[in-house]
Amino acid sequence: MNNLISLLSMGLAMSTPLILGTLGGLFTYKAGVLNIAIEGMMSASAFSSILITYYTRNVWFGILAGILITLVVGVVFSFFSVTLKGHNIITGLGINYAVASIAPFICLYLVGNRTSIIVTDLVVPSNIVVDVPLLRNIPILSDFLNKQTPLTYISIGCILITSIILYRTKFGVYTQVCGENQEAAEAIGINVNMVRYGAIAMSALMSAMAGINLSVENLGMYTDNMVSGRGFSCVAAIYCGKGRPVRCVAYAIIFGMTRALQIKLTTMFDAATASLCEMLPYLMIVIVMFVSSLGDYKKRNIRGFRNG
Amino acid sequence: MQRLKRLIIGVVNILMPIVFALAVGAIFILISGKNPVSVYVFLIKQALFSEIGLLNTLVSATPIIMTGLGIAISFKSGLYNMGIEGQMYAGAFFAAYLGFTLSGLPSVIHISICILGGMLMGMLYSLVPAVLKAKFHVDEMVSTMMLNYVAIIFTKYLTNGPFYGFTGFPATVFINDAAKLPRFNPKVPFTPAFMIAIVLVLIFMVIYKKTKLGYEIEAMGKQVYFSDSVGIRVEKRIIVIFLIAGAVSGIAGATEVLGVHYRFISGFSANPGLGWDGMLVALLASNNPIGVVFAAILFGALKYGGTTLQTFMGVSNDTIGIIQAALILFLSVRYIKTDSVFALRLESLLTRLSGKGGAPKEEGANE
Numbered sequence: 184m185n186n187l188i189s190l191l192s193m194g195l196a197m198s199t200p201l202i203l204g205t206l207g208g209l210f211t212y213k214a215g216v217l218n219i220a221i222e223g224m225m226s227a228s229a230f231s232s233i234l235i236t237y238y239t240r241n242v243w244f245g246i247l248a249g250i251l252i253t254l255v256v257g258v259v260f261s262f263f264s265v266t267l268k269g270h271n272i273i274t275g276l277g278i279n280y281a282v283a284s285i286a287p288f289i290c291l292y293l294v295g296n297r298t299s300i301i302v303t304d305l306v307v308p309s310n311i312v313v314d315v316p317l318l319r320n321i322p323i324l325s326d327f328l329n330k331q332t333p334l335t336y337i338s339i340g341c342i343l344i345t346s347i348i349l350y351r352t353k354f355g356v357y358t359q360v361c362g363e364n365q366e367a368a369e370a371i372g373i374n375v376n377m378v379r380y381g382a383i384a385m386s387a388l389m390s391a392m393a394g395i396n397l398s399v400e401n402l403g404m405y406t407d408n409m410v411s412g413r414g415f416s417c418v419a420a421i422y423c424g425k426g427r428p429v430r431c432v433a434y435a436i437i438f439g440m441t442r443a444l445q446i447k448l449t450t451m452f453d454a455a456t457a458s459l460c461e462m463l464p465y466l467m468i469v470i471v472m473f474v475s476s477l478g479d480y481k482k483r484n485i486r487g488f489r490n491g
Numbered sequence: 492m493q494r495l496k497r498l499i500i501g502v503v504n505i506l507m508p509i510v511f512a513l514a515v516g517a518i519f520i521l522i523s524g525k526n527p528v529s530v531y532v533f534l535i536k537q538a539l540f541s542e543i544g545l546l547n548t549l550v551s552a553t554p555i556i557m558t559g560l561g562i563a564i565s566f567k568s569g570l571y572n573m574g575i576e577g578q579m580y581a582g583a584f585f586a587a588y589l590g591f592t593l594s595g596l597p598s599v600i601h602i603s604i605c606i607l608g609g610m611l612m613g614m615l616y617s618l619v620p621a622v623l624k625a626k627f628h629v630d631e632m633v634s635t636m637m638l639n640y641v642a643i644i645f646t647k648y649l650t651n652g653p654f655y656g657f658t659g660f661p662a663t664v665f666i667n668d669a670a671k672l673p674r675f676n677p678k679v680p681f682t683p684a685f686m687i688a689i690v691l692v693l694i695f696m697v698i699y700k701k702t703k704l705g706y707e708i709e710a711m712g713k714q715v716y717f718s719d720s721v722g723i724r725v726e727k728r729i730i731v732i733f734l735i736a737g738a739v740s741g742i743a744g745a746t747e748v749l750g751v752h753y754r755f756i757s758g759f760s761a762n763p764g765l766g767w768d769g770m771l772v773a774l775l776a777s778n779n780p781i782g783v784v785f786a787a788i789l790f791g792a793l794k795y796g797g798t799t800l801q802t803f804m805g806v807s808n809d810t811i812g813i814i815q816a817a818l819i820l821f822l823s824v825r826y827i828k829t830d831s832v833f834a835l836r837l838e839s840l841l842t843r844l845s846g847k848g849g850a851p852k853e854e855g856a857n858e
Contacts, residue, residue: 219632259820269823272571272632273774277819280763284812285519291807292523412640419633455652458644465640469623472634476627 190440190447192327195335196401197446198439200225200393202338204417205435206345207389209428212421213349214382215362219275220260221390222414223282228253228394230286233405236302237294245302246399250391256282257387258380265379279414287407298407306403308332332400334392341389346428348385358382390414412465419468423475434471441467496838500827505775508821509789516814525806537799538792546679550751552784552791554579554760556688557743558769559787560695561736563778567699568708568732569715574620574635575740576766577642581616582609582741584646587748587755588654590666601669606687606745613741614734616642621733625726639766647757654755661757672750684746688784691739695780698735708732740766763812768794771815774822790815 204221211218218224232249236242260278264271287297294300312330319325349355360368361378368375393413398405416438424431442464449457517527538548558575565572586609593601620638623629647661656664672682699705707728710718719725743765748755760766768790775789776782797811827833 263820263823267824269820273823274820276573276770277816277823280767280819281813281816283763284809284816288519288523288807288809288813291809297807297809412637415633415636419630419637422630422633455648458651459648462641462644465637465644468637469619469629469634469641472629473623473627476623476629480627 186447188323188326190443192331193446194436194440194443195327195331197442198436199332199335199338200396200413201416201420201435201439202432203334203341203389203393203396204414205420205424205431206338206341206428207386207393208417208421209345209349209426209431210358210382210385211379212426213355213362214358214379215365216264216271216379216383217275217418217421218260218383218386219272219418220256220278220414221386221393221417222410222412223275223279224253224256224260224387224390225394225397225410225414226279226282226286227256228391229398229409230282230290230300230394230405232395233300233302233398234289234293236305236399237300240305242306242399246395249395249399250388253387253391253394254384257383260387261380261383265376265383283408290405290407299404301404303403306399308401308403311400332396334396334400337392338396342428342432349428354378354381416464416468419472423472434475437471438464438468495841496834499837500834504826507826508775508818508824511821512814512818515817516810519810519813520806523806523810525804530800530804530806533804534796534800535792537803538796543676543679544795546676546681547795548788548791549685550679550681550791551794552787553685553688553750554743554747554765555768555772555787555790555794556784557691557739557746558765559772559776559783560691560769560780561739561743562766562769563773563776563780563783564695564698564708564732565736566712566773567778568711568728569713570624570729570732571632572617572620572635572733572736573632573766573770574617574638575736575769576760576764577635577639578613578616578737578740579744579747579760579766580639580642580646581744582613583744583748583759584649584663584755585609585612585741586745587663587666590670590749591664591754594667594669596669598669601667602672602749605666605670605749606742609745609748610738610741613739613744614737617733617737617740618730621730621737624733625729643758646755650755650757656754663755665754666749670749671753672746674750680751682746682750684750687742687746691742692780692784699780704728704731740769768815771819771822774819 204225208218208221228249231252232245234245235248236245239245256278260274263269263274263277290300291297311332313333313336315329315336318329347355349358357368357373357378358381360371360373361375361382365375368378394410397409397413402409417435420431420434420438423434445460445463448460448463452460513531517531520527520530537544539545558579561575561578562572586605589605589608590601593604596604616638620629620631620634623634624631650656650661650663654663656662672684675681699708707718707723710721710723711725711728715725747759747765752759768787772783772786772790775786793811793814797808800806800810801808
């Protein structure tokens, strides 16, 4: 029982960046430019927030810089895939690649080693957790829902905010129109490029929060390649949930829980088997994508690739 | 005239991203306090203007040619198969396994078995995302990327655990001498692997130009639903295309093991890996097999030159990564379209130069 509760608690913590990334990615998915660069955006914010914290000795500056720099990354991505009409999968991969090589370059040049920046003297991850007043009195729920980091609660709030923005505001509806039918959107006078820039900026903002959660809140340090495929987990969650916010988040939580399970399993086995467990989160994504597609597979009754 | 115009536009479209990317790289070299011109000159000298350097460049280019072909055939048919990396790991490990377990075979047979084994393993591993895509419509980009992680982690486990070679780092034992590809120059791992790559290029050219499959690939890349409607068995073709990509990546992995490392080293393809380089090369060559060879040699030069930059010029190897990333971004854009103002001006200029002055033929947007 204790194991289960600590698994749930850890799973929720591990899900936070995935939830944020997924919700952000939803905007771009709806706007018709699938954002593969979530991975790179998360790295950019994880890296720059810690780097600036290291230099200014102030966490808030770091967080602000993380968000701003990720927005800049978002603008670069928008410029190439919206303004210049590059293929967004290729530009997205390019952004990921760029961040993955610029970060160690700057790290080596400014900090002196290629792979990590440690600011645990300024950020003490265990002090960041929030003790929620009412929640702490509920017996079992409090064990895993209480004492999470602020962004975990923010991410849960973001589910509601995203749904409201997407379905109840002008920007959200425009976003969906641009994704569904670009010509129609242009015909009624929507500035498709602007809407897409906006959607990518939303995505960058949320990915930035995800990156800050990874580096600042959870570890107080940046290590090279710390995002390790989380951005792609978000893309997978969006595909599995078919762009519906709550469903997508449910898949993101499944993927987050799997990561927590993997860490739990690592402590139970010897080193060799434990390293095998590292496959679990990635394998799980493929399996979940497969299972979630089975529903549609059964519905198909006409021959041909298109009718699937 | 049209051909000349298209050639000029094609060359400009390829050269501009390279120039832009080198410019971005120059900015980062400046940041690290070095002179970009001398760094680039040094890089070119190292990589191309000495026998050892040139051979090393070709060695670096060899696997990239093959992975580039694998990605090119996928991109050409509109499939975002990013799994080349994982399939290469699968092929490389199995080739190494065959290399050190089998013994007493003549060299030629042993090498052939290893390469075939690697190829089959690459195909087998690509079958997973292929079936998922063709039958269940699982997005191939995410699934192949995840399977890359799985392959890298699994081979790391194998080299750390059951097949640990007692070398102090995760690698298997060395393969038997009979399985090693012969080196033409003892100092450089330049082996028949390069010829294998060239043969594969020729095979791909034949596939594209002379077979029904080539036509179907082209059609699927242009419009998959239309291809489906006119009766191309898209599901089967997806599986075939994945298998071909898996086969070349398996061979790429096998030749790396048999020719360069002589054993399977965990993470031998480095980060971000040969599969990524393959993607870049395919983009740079716009999926043309011959283009892939030249692009791969350019990348081989960058890659080999990059390793010498670190030691001789004190420029971080990440600079090469940055140049490559910039190259992807700039390559995603078509700078000059065949019907743009620049293209029309170019055409009238060419007409005037040739002195014929005939009205240019109408050309539709067949880009």
